[in-house]
Amino acid sequence: MTRNTPGPSPAAARWRAGLHRAIHAVSHAVSRAVFRPEPWKRGPVLAAVALLLGLLMLLHASVPGVGGLGSLLENVLPWCGLLVPVLLAGALWRRSASAVVALLLPVSVWLSLFGGLLADKSRPGGDLTLVSHNVGAGNPDPAATARDLAASGADVLALEELTPQAAPAYEKGLAKAYPHHVVRGTVGLWSTLPLSGTRMIDIMDYGPLAATKTAAEKLPGNRALRTTVTTDRGPLTVYVAHLGSVRLMPRKGFWTDSRDIGARALGKELAADTSERVVLLGDFNGTTDDRAFAGITARLHSAQDAAGNGFGFTWPAAFPVVRIDQILVRGVRPDRSWTLPDTGSDHLPVAARVSW
Template sequence: MTRTEVDTAETGQGGAGRQGGAGQGDTGSGTWRAGLRRVFRGVFRPGLWKRGPVLAALALLLGLLMLLHAEITDYGGLGSLVETFLPWFGLFVPVLLAGAVWRRSASVVVALLLPVTVWLSLFGGLLGDRSHSGGDLVVAGHNVGADNPDPAGTARDLVASGADVLGLEEVTPQARPVYEKALARAYPYHTVLGTVGLWSRLPLSDVRPVDTEMDAGPLGEAKPAAVKLSYNRALRATVATSRGPLAVYVAHLGSVRVMPRMGFWTDSRDRNAKALAKAVAAEANGRVVLLGDLNGTTDDRAFAGLISRLRSVQDEAGDGFGFTWPAEFPVARIDQILVRGVEPASSWVLPATDSDHRPVAAGISW
């Protein structure tokens, strides 16, 4: 074989080797590009976006419902009803997402971005622990329940909470002596006006009832003082702390009812809320704590007057949603601790007692 033939053979082998290497690289690149093209074709396949129009519409409506809840009419209490259980509307998101997977619908997945974004903007901040160390005073509130079969046991549980100031609602005339006896050692200062009471480790002064009802009867006549006091559902007192006087309100607003002909009936509660907001607005003390069963959540429009003047310790220093009612399986936080002029350090729900509400507590600081 001549040198030229050897060179040609070597050149051909080298060229073939180089061509084979290039071909293998092209094959890998082509496979990757082909896979990417298949993905894009799948995503933009018309059928994938046309499936599930009803589910997509429901997802958008869910998002708009949460976004515009304040615009829902309150006829028949509908607006208040929606706002009371507003956090639970987020449960519809995984249901709709499961429907999107089952239908293989891209449009439903995209539509779900609206309710997810709205829900997180409303309640995402409540998912973590917002409490921090510190706190000069521990306050607690509890609707002890008019039908509580063991008021003495409930009193012992409340003493164990370590609260410095304790506000109770639904204190019946029959149970009042039991609470006074069981709480006397831990709380040497106390007052009970009507069905609400305040127990304190610190001295109390300037105690007075807060009229959350109309001053006149159904025919316009003035209600006798004894009648007003016996049905009194709110009080105000000054607690003498080492950091100065603290105005404490204890309130139990009117109940709400679901009635076939009237819908979600909130008239009594709404009237009480406005009167209480008026009393708080007139409060001269810059440091205020409100302990109460408000029969509604802070998302409810009925409490706009209160929330504009007071802050929720649960929203600022709680852990989770802090639901309190019903005690067996809480679905709403209707027992509130609201403050002004002091800083919430922590907020928590105490273990259930024999009441149908769970007690709430909070640490506050100056």
């Protein structure tokens, strides 16, 4: 005896037929978009600009340094990604398949350079909290900034751009929280732990120009120091530095001479330092992508890159667009990196939690 198997219901048959028609229509549309020559011929300029953008980000280290062009590009490199949605909108408006495909290059390069910064890499734990802050020479209320920093919970606190007029306010405001401190010129370090072996670091080394400079011209003001923090896990070598300013100048372009001189001198100092655990805190007046800091970043790594969440922009404080304040380490593990709220300076403070 044979059992008859019921066929599909009329409703199911209609649904399947409709699905087949939809798949066929979509396939036909895709085939027309891919194989018709018109979409590939449209927007050649957009496609060329997209490829140029990708190559510019990929080969940024090869951009000539004439007029500081290469350095300027590397400081604004993350913002190059903003051109991608602009180009994509243009490609869709022009219905240019070639421009859309060309955009895969800058998107891939940007993600390879900065995609890792978008994830939260922090972890619990840590032995010491480090804070660095350019307090600003024009800070209208140093006492209030000192109170904010004292409440930050930092074990080691570095300050840059200390003026002779404001330094006493910071010393008074931080005295209760930090029994140990040193100040050398415009930089200082406050610590809950003992300090020893403090010395000034000359980061105004003019190299071949030294013979033509007087002592006063070579050292317009100390901007770096090295000291040792005594911890229950052993010594920690700490550098505090404020590298020279940069300027956009009509005739010279992106002027970085003073900063680059300091970066090279600091790189040489770090190269000669055999300490197992080293921390560098300071205002670099540039990002760690900048080629000027190759001698530094070859020996220390960024706490923000290792344990931050996002780009951690620090300047200007009112609307931060670039991270020029850094915490770099060697021999300790960054567990967390973040920025602190506005204190009245034109920079935001940066903080990191590190462990052995």
